[in-house]
Amino acid sequence: MTQQQFDAFQAIADPSRREILSLLSKDSMSINSLAENFDMSRPAVSKHIKVLYMAGFIAIEDVGRERYCTLKQDGFNRLQEWIDYFDKFWATKLKKLEDLLNKKPKK
Numbered sequence: 001m002t003q004q005q006f007d008a009f010q011a012i013a014d015p016s017r018r019e020i021l022s023l024l025s026k027d028s029m030s031i032n033s034l035a036e037n038f039d040m041s042r043p044a045v046s047k048h049i050k051v052l053y054m055a056g057f058i059a060i061e062d063v064g065r066e067r068y069c070t071l072k073q074d075g076f077n078r079l080q081e082w083i084d085y086f087d088k089f090w091a092t093k094l095k096k097l098e099d100l101l102n103k104k105p106k107k
Contacts, residue, residue, distance in 0.1 A: 008078040011055035016040070017048050021057060021071065028070040031060075 012018055020034055035045040049069060052058045056074030060067050 006051050006055035008055050008057075008075045008082075011051050011057060011075060012079070014048065014051075016045075017052055020045075020048060020052060020069075024058060024069055024071045028068050030066040030068050032066065034069065 012021070016038060019037070023029060023034060023037060031046060031049060032042065034049070035042040038045055049058065049060070052069075052075070053060055056072055056078065057076065058069045059072045060069055062068075
């Protein structure tokens with residue numbers, strides 16, 4: 001049985017998950033420490049963490065009785081690849097428009 005792979009955009013669509021990523025950008029944190037930053041139950045925070053984990057944004061490591069989350073590059077790379085594609089698309093379109101506008105009409 002395969003586990004569901006979450007879409008990177010689906011994972012960052014929720015403001016709570018974006019906040020979790022922001023918190024983890026400062027340092028690795030335990031799930032309990034993360035949960036203290038939110039007005040929701042620990043199981044609700046755990047569900048958000050699972051989505052981020054499944055989308056490749058975080059890694060989870062067991063240290064003693066605690067589970068620590070750290071940022072992982074995979075999910076961010078998928079976002080960047082998608083953005084890069086459209087950056088190139090628009091750069092090409094704008095370059096063609098610039099070339100067209102710079103053509104001087106013959107008199």
